[in-house]
Amino acid sequence: MSKVHIQAKxxxxxxxxxxxPRQSLLEVLRDELxxxxxxxxxxxxxxxxxxxxxxGRLVNSCLVLGVEVKGHSVTTIEGIAGPEGLxxxxxxxxxxxxxxxxxxxxxxxVAAKALLDRKPKATEQEIRHWLAGNLCRCTGYDKIVRAVLxxxx
Amino acid sequence: xxxxxxxxxxxxxxxxxxxxxxxxxxxVYGADxxxxxxxxxxxxxxxxxxxxxxxxxxxxxxxLPGVEAVVTGADMPDAGDRVAELGEGAIVLRHLSxxxxxxxxxxxxxxxxxxxxxxxxxxxxxxxxxIEVDYEPLPPVMDVQAAMRAGAPLLHDDLITxxxxxxxxxxSNIAKHFQFKLGDAEKAFAxxxxxxxxxxxxxxxxxxxxxxxxxxxxxxxDGNVTIWTSTQGAFxxxxxxxxxxxxxxxxxxxxxxxxxxxxxxxxxxxxxxxAVLLSRKSGRPxxxxxxxxxxxxxxxxxxxxxxxxxxxxxxxxxxxxxxxxLAYEAGAYPGSPVGAGAMCVFACYDIxxxxxxxxxVVVNKPATSAYRAPGATNAAFAVETVVDELCEKLKxxxxxxxxxxxxxxxxxxxxxxxxxxxxxxxxxxxxRQHPHYHAPLGGAHxxxxxxxxxWFNIGLKSSATASVNADGxxxxxxxxxxxxxxxxxxxxxxxxxxxxxxxxxHPVVGDTEMVGYSDVTGGSxxxxxxxxxxxxxxxxxxxxxxxxxxxxxxxKPEDVTYNAGLLQCQTDPxxxxxxxxxxxxxxxxxxxxxxxxxxxxxxxxxxFATHVVDVEVDPDTGKVTILRYTAIQDVGKAVHPSxxxxxxxxxxxxxxxxxxxEEYVYNDxxxxxxxxxxxxxxxxxxxLPMIDTVIVEVANPGHPYGVRGVGExxxxxxxxxxxxxxxxxxxxxxxxxxxxxxxxxxxxLAAAK
Numbered sequence: 001m002s003k004v005h006i007q008a009k010x011x012x013x014x015x016x017x018x019x020x021p022r023q024s025l026l027e028v029l030r031d032e033l034x035x036x037x038x039x040x041x042x043x044x045x046x047x048x049x050x051x052x053x054x055x056g057r058l059v060n061s062c063l064v065l066g067v068e069v070k071g072h073s074v075t076t077i078e079g080i081a082g083p084e085g086l087x088x089x090x091x092x093x094x095x096x097x098x099x100x101x102x103x104x105x106x107x108x109x110v111a112a113k114a115l116l117d118r119k120p121k122a123t124e125q126e127i128r129h130w131l132a133g134n135l136c137r138c139t140g141y142d143k144i145v146r147a148v149l150x151x152x153x
Numbered sequence: 154x155x156x157x158x159x160x161x162x163x164x165x166x167x168x169x170x171x172x173x174x175x176x177x178x179x180x181v182y183g184a185d186x187x188x189x190x191x192x193x194x195x196x197x198x199x200x201x202x203x204x205x206x207x208x209x210x211x212x213x214x215x216x217l218p219g220v221e222a223v224v225t226g227a228d229m230p231d232a233g234d235r236v237a238e239l240g241e242g243a244i245v246l247r248h249l250s251x252x253x254x255x256x257x258x259x260x261x262x263x264x265x266x267x268x269x270x271x272x273x274x275x276x277x278x279x280x281x282x283x284i285e286v287d288y289e290p291l292p293p294v295m296d297v298q299a300a301m302r303a304g305a306p307l308l309h310d311d312l313i314t315x316x317x318x319x320x321x322x323x324x325s326n327i328a329k330h331f332q333f334k335l336g337d338a339e340k341a342f343a344x345x346x347x348x349x350x351x352x353x354x355x356x357x358x359x360x361x362x363x364x365x366x367x368x369x370x371x372x373x374x375d376g377n378v379t380i381w382t383s384t385q386g387a388f389x390x391x392x393x394x395x396x397x398x399x400x401x402x403x404x405x406x407x408x409x410x411x412x413x414x415x416x417x418x419x420x421x422x423x424x425x426x427x428a429v430l431l432s433r434k435s436g437r438p439x440x441x442x443x444x445x446x447x448x449x450x451x452x453x454x455x456x457x458x459x460x461x462x463x464x465x466x467x468x469x470x471x472x473x474x475x476x477x478x479l480a481y482e483a484g485a486y487p488g489s490p491v492g493a494g495a496m497c498v499f500a501c502y503d504i505x506x507x508x509x510x511x512x513x514v515v516v517n518k519p520a521t522s523a524y525r526a527p528g529a530t531n532a533a534f535a536v537e538t539v540v541d542e543l544c545e546k547l548k549x550x551x552x553x554x555x556x557x558x559x560x561x562x563x564x565x566x567x568x569x570x571x572x573x574x575x576x577x578x579x580x581x582x583x584x585r586q587h588p589h590y591h592a593p594l595g596g597a598h599x600x601x602x603x604x605x606x607x608w609f610n611i612g613l614k615s616s617a618t619a620s621v622n623a624d625g626x627x628x629x630x631x632x633x634x635x636x637x638x639x640x641x642x643x644x645x646x647x648x649x650x651x652x653x654x655x656x657x658x659h660p661v662v663g664d665t666e667m668v669g670y671s672d673v674t675g676g677s678x679x680x681x682x683x684x685x686x687x688x689x690x691x692x693x694x695x696x697x698x699x700x701x702x703x704x705x706x707x708x709k710p711e712d713v714t715y716n717a718g719l720l721q722c723q724t725d726p727x728x729x730x731x732x733x734x735x736x737x738x739x740x741x742x743x744x745x746x747x748x749x750x751x752x753x754x755x756x757x758x759x760x761f762a763t764h765v766v767d768v769e770v771d772p773d774t775g776k777v778t779i780l781r782y783t784a785i786q787d788v789g790k791a792v793h794p795s796x797x798x799x800x801x802x803x804x805x806x807x808x809x810x811x812x813x814x815e816e817y818v819y820n821d822x823x824x825x826x827x828x829x830x831x832x833x834x835x836x837x838x839x840x841l842p843m844i845d846t847v848i849v850e851v852a853n854p855g856h857p858y859g860v861r862g863v864g865e866x867x868x869x870x871x872x873x874x875x876x877x878x879x880x881x882x883x884x885x886x887x888x889x890x891x892x893x894x895x896x897x898x899x900x901x902l903a904a905a906k
Contacts, residue, residue, distance in 0.1 A: 037178015049363055078178050097799055099172070100796070101364070106176075109176060140799075142799075142844045
């Protein structure tokens with residue numbers, strides 16, 4: 001299958017890549033750009049482990065085709081922290097012990113950022129509602145919700 | 154009880170050492186492994202729940218451009234009848250081999266039949282569709298009771314029941330029947346004043362880790378193999394691959410990647426041998442991945458079960474006798490955790506007369522694997538609801554009843570052991586004192602339930618080495634996959650012993666060539682046993698640091714003391730060095746210091762938990778909402794309290810999912826109809842309140858810091874506690890898991906008639 005030339009802004013940088021039309025954005029990020037922080041847990045939009053921001057909007061990258069991001073901006077977990085250090089949500093995840101195995105953590109952090117970008121003072125109920133698209137099997141969510149609440153203070 | 158103030162590091166909450174990698178997406182998990190020239194492997198799986206394989210034709214698949222290798226069961230060497238010990242359960246090698254790639258029969262939908270390595274994953278998937286398998290479908294048997302009946306379809310022609318040490322001589326689906334007896338239960342029941350007996354059913358449920366299985370293998374022309382895999386035990390994976398492929402263990406290196414959850418399900422190998430075979434055939438490194446449906450359909454769930462429990466008490470509320478019949482589905486091959494279930498079933502109670510019968514039964518479902526306190530949760534669901542009914546009949550508060558009848562030091566369990574110091578009663582006392590237990594329910598259709606649970610925990614073998622750096626930090630290499638923060642809980646024990654900061658230890662999980670043999674991350678053993686190895690490695694460092702200080706001071710080693718990171722010469726107290734100061738002098742005084750240890754500690758401390766839950770039941774829909782949840786557990790000593798709480802919360806929530814929603818739904822052809830995260834309904838954060846925790850610390854006398862295993866027992870009480878809460882909210886006793894809305898609604902309707 002011939003590849004398509006794509007230009008997009010990935011984590012703030014103008015990026016060129018080649019991908020097959022059948023490749024999902026998640027495959028393109030992981031296999032073509034080697035940005036493996038976005039995880040595949042289900043490949044059908046149910047677990048949120050592959051969450052990225054597409055023009056600032058939260059999406060499951062397994063449900064977006066790579067070719068669809070042509071001319072758009074994508075932020076992955078790798079783009080959340082900068083040279084100046086961790087994002088406050090990342091810092092709170094560490095302080096609150098909001099991860100165990102850590103496989104769902106990138107998705108939760110990207111999703112939480114999307115929420116707090118819109119609602120910096122989100123309540124517990126708003127956080128639980130927003131993060132219902134992200135599955136975690138280790139923590140029982142308690143410490144994740146607390147970490148996001150702390151970041152929302 | 155151990156006081157926190159005794160320790161400087163243990164009991165504090167440092168940021169985990171691998172934390173930054175995991176919040177930035179840099180940590181490398183199984184599927185993240187990238188190698189030059191990497192091929193992508195996919196596995197062809199059986200569409201039938203039960204069928205004979207008459208033939209497999211791989212020609213068309215091999216001819217597809219981009220396909221580099223195809224393997225089938227014919228590529229697996231013949232495995233003998235040896236039994237491989239996996240750390241948390243054992244399996245016959247032949248079964249493990251046939252489970253990896255089927256030989257002549259497929260025994261469940263999703264059973265691996267062949268595998269392809271190709272230039273990209275899409276080509277590999279296309280090629281799977283070109284493999285022609287000639288199946289002769291056979292009738293499946295999907296339920297433990299049906300499988301036990303005479304005339305049921307047989308999975309294995311050569312499976313002969315072993316019953317109480319004797320063999321029946323006839324093929325059957327019942328692999329094993331065993332018994333535990335204490336006292337004379339029959340006689341005690343004959344004299345009993347209050348007896349409750351019920352039957353229970355539990356559904357097949359999955360561990361539900363978010364990371365699917367994966368394995369990457371590189372077979373070199375010299376016969377050396379490297380395997381990168383997400384596993385709970387690199388050494389156990391190495392052992393299994395060696396046995397399955399008839400390779401010496403010295404030829405295999407297993408590199409454990411970060412692991413995205415396991416809960417017992419990532420101990421047995423599935424993809425590792427397949428990746429090695431594909432790499433050997435193609436001459437290229439191969440990465441094989443499962444998708445989510447593969448994970449549900451072809452990796453180890455925990456058994457569905459049929460359980461009958463009968464318990465008797467006298468009018469004063471003292472338990473006098475108990476009897477249990479446990480039949481667990483092993484899945485396709487023998488080896489369900491019914492043995493553990495039978496040991497745990499009455500483990501929370503002091504009962505003089507007990508009889509337990511256990512049955513291990515094969516059915517056409519994936520071979521079951523360990524799942525967090527394997528076998529215990531099914532049994533506790535039954536026992537804890539029967540206990541609640543006894544309490545109701547005797548008009549005794551359920552916590553008072555547990556305080557009266559709970560197991561304590563000196564209690565004999567039906568399978569033999571007498572408990573050392575344990576904390577069952579302390580968890581009950583903590584529950585009694587907790588405000589949750591006395592808070593008003595605050596509404597209609599609400600109820601409160603309690604339940605207790607037990608899990609043994611295990612010890613097993615762990616190794617560690619620790620090197621002192623010139624700047625006074627220590628590099629620690631251990632062999633236990635870090636599934637939930639154990640790098641830190643182990644490093645903290647080393648730091649405590651040396652009198653240095655947790656942040657001054659750099660823990661690394663080694664591969665099978667970097668560290669001595671270490672058993673699986675399972676059985677809640679890592680903080681206990683690998684922590685012990687770190688403690689011993691630190692003792693080794695301390696001894697050598699004392700010798701070095703003595704050498705520098707021209708003193709005798711016995712005149713040098715080491716306290717809280719300070720070395721001092723007792724004959725000349727002006728001579729003293731901190732750990733850091735001495736570390737800086739090591740290179741100039743003979744070289745660095747390396748501590749090492751390999752342990753197999755015997756003093757495992759059993760874990761008890763008591764949970765309190767408030768629910769609201771919607772009488773129209775049968776939906777159960779968890780309003781408040783408090784998990785109380787004896788942890789021995791909480792090394793890192795945040796991660797201990799995390800284990801308690803996570804275990805409780807897995808138990809809530811098991812109780813309320815999770816189940817494998819099969820159609821009449823034995824095909825799972827809900828093999829996705831959408832339809833296999835695990836709890837989301839919207840389904841739950843905060844999960845309160847109470848850490849009870851009854852120090853384990855068998856560990857230098859009093860540590861007990863923590864990880865598993867919190868999954869045990871929830872189904873029983875929730876069933877009891879539903880009864881107190883809606884007046885119906887649910888005796889089948891999951892207690893999903895249709896089932897609860899049906900029970901409410903039936904009760905109203």
